[in-house]
Amino acid sequence: MSRKYDAIVIGAGHNGLTNAAYLAKAGLKVLMVEKNEWIGGATVSLPMYKDWKYSNCSYVCSLLRPEVYRSLNLAKYGLQVVPYGGSVTISQTGDIIGNYVDPDVTRREVARHSPRDADAEVRYGRDIMRQCRFIRKFLLRTAPDPTSFKPRDLFEMLHLYKETMKLGEDVIYDTMRFYTMSISDFLDEYFESPLLKAAHAGSGIIGSALGVMSPGTAYVLLHHAMGDVDGNAGAWGFARGGMGAIAGAMHDCFTDHGGETVAGSPVHRIVVKNGRVTGVALENGDEYLADVVVSNMTFPRTFLECMDEKDLDAAFLKKVRNFKIRGSSGKLNIALDGLPDFPALRGNPELMHADMHLIDSIERLERAYDDWKNGIWSQDPYIDMLIPSLTDPTMTPPGKHFMSVFVQYVPPKVNGQDWTDEQVQAFGQTVINQIDEYAPGFKDLILHAEIRTPRELEDEVGLTEGNIFQGELTMDQLLFNRPIPGYHQYRGPVRGLWMCGSSTHPGGGVMSAPGANAAREILADLRKPNTVPEGWLDD
């Protein structure tokens, strides 16, 4: 095997694979290096119990850019995203608030809790959709540099300005408030039902080390609402066969275009000579050469763990260290001997297929965050769980089930100390006990449970501190501030070094936009024909 490549991409997560696939499609000779024996990063389905399929980390799909899906021909490579119906929030008293596929059923469900809120949902949906339409235009697009006088940056700033002006005066004011508000304050402007507010608020904190009352969480909600499945805005779906099917299809596309993959050894060093990148050295001693090295690793991992600090400026290093990338989430992946019985959902099979949340109120969500601040996992956690095997027949044998349980909040360290195995088990037990309260007998159905805290997310996947978004999604780290000002156009501080992970614009989620945008920039620099879609035409 030749050791010299046109480009080396580090990290076979979905953004790395997207990036590598576009580069290979443009005719470059591309090598993908991956530390694990398996590919996918956090978009992965590893067998844990028999041959059942899990979605070990990310578990649902909506943000994946349709333009990427189509231009990489992922359907041809076997990817199928199947929408599931709605969501439900279950309170401790056994009441529920369901979000059904049918809008009139949903309206009556909300009206059961508050007739005013049922109407307010229309206004709320409108305002969220206004923000979604605005932000979608900037996802598959490199953020402009507001300090640059290059024609391209001036043009992009003008584009940003024009799109902003198109919103109209009132919406511009709303937008500026929206990006800095807490989800709690935002929801208070629309709704009165505590359960409805709790139902909406979850999206404002998932993956974030912020509380529902922390400024900036309104945007996090938008980040979860701006996707779609087949044009149904805000809808979510399962990748058939588990989330690993997404990485699998991308990798097949990459390989089909001549890409090569070396899996099983982490990067020891990104090699720099005379101020420019020359390749990568793996921990197993192998070295590969390339003038272009693209890191899909987190911003801190790239520069603090895989580069010689002497190759970098001190001020830059300091900013890397200050990058906010705090772990806040955990996950249980559970194999079940049968379908759990939620008394609150009896006779309601549609909502069993849905995204289920266990929470009552904004206040209870904030208490869960208090535990995180105190350095322990939430004793009364917020749980976002699904049973994808009800929708996807490929995951488990008929009648058996896989349950994906996402948990907020889980700190990267416990009381400032590294997680111990006992603590990981105790965290798992907290979650299982919580579910068992809503579904008596749940514990007895468990055949296997994979428990993942930020420790596992960092050690296995490489997500620094276990932050699922490769960095907090707050205004100081969004758009041209992501990951840090001056380095937001995917170029690293060393010539030939690029970043394509979720640490870059437009951030986390199985979206593929960072990987695609980085590929477009790289190809432009290399004066190669562009293979990457840009912008958003599908209004």
Added chain:
Amino acid sequence: MAFNRPDSNRRDHFTDAVFPSPFHARQNAHNQMRVWSRWSDYLSVPAYWCAEMEYFAGRNTCGVFDLTPMVKHRISGPDALPYMQRLMTRDVSKIKPGRVGYSVWCDDNGQVIDDGTIFHLEEGVYRICSQEHQIDWFLTNRLGFDVTVTEETHDVASLALQGPTSCAVLKDMGLGGIEQLTPFGMAWFDFEGTRLMVSRNGYTGDLGYELWIDPEHAEALWDRLFDAGEVRGIRAMGSDALDMLRIEAGFILAGQDFLPAMEAVRAGHTRSPFELGLAWLVHFDKGVFNGRAALLEEKEKGSRYRLVKLDIDGNKPARDSFVFTKDEKYAGTVTSAMWSPSAKASIALASLEMPHGEPGEELLVEIYYRRELKWNRVMAPARVVKDVFWDPPRRRQTPPADF
């Protein structure tokens, strides 16, 4: 259960404009939307709950569609095969007993009257399923042949079970050996004192079966199917979902993608098999058949139209659109279009004027779409593609996997 039959011998038949299918009670129980459409003589369901979810049952688990309203004729007698050979454009002798074949039939001008499925039930006995009523044409074609032609539309209840878990559901239902059934094969099973016929075919381009039974056992069949399918994601599927599935599979629909020749008033509005991309169904070497001379001439001189598959940029369904060349000259019209949730592309079937429609040709599709009451227009670039938009290997695998 006795049910109202669409019976034209009844003098007061007009008191019922439309009739319940033998599955009506079960459809009614599943029909959460309470919306009914009609399909010929029968009540049909456009969507039981959500067309998209039902569509995904067809691609991800399995969906059940009531096929009973499909027009069915039985052809039997010593001359059944030669009769079929004159009627059909394809060589029917290749469809052996116990096998199913898709076919079209033409008028003397080689224009398609209808398309349908031929079931070779036993030596010399055929069932033809079609969208349109055909008894006059089928009886006309009897001239010179010793055959019996009877319509049996209302005598057979049938369900389509389509989707990746369909084989597993039938196995769980107790149809032993069903997994050995090859595509376009038929098998018979004892079912609660009657005969159940299962054929492996469908209108979705995926793994799927059709189940045929006497109407008295219709409800029992539905119940057994849903009992077995519960843990495999079975869902009642309406006609909206089926229409999505068939467009992805590139299957044409009479009255939508072509005009049945018997109905055409205007010259040039009918289509030959060649013009529908069905040259593979025309076998000149089998002897005389209706339309042979005209089709031979067309083959020599060239066709007027070509039915093509389009892959269209963007996400806006190109329903009823005009198709233009890149320099905006008229090329044809779209006949069926949709956003394909499985191909993740905007797709269409279009009838283009020759010489347009070679695979790879770049065209423009004029799409009108409405956003918040405002109409917009886009000239979307599109490409003619050769392959169908959905063609999973499981469609042909024997035995099929469980999902």
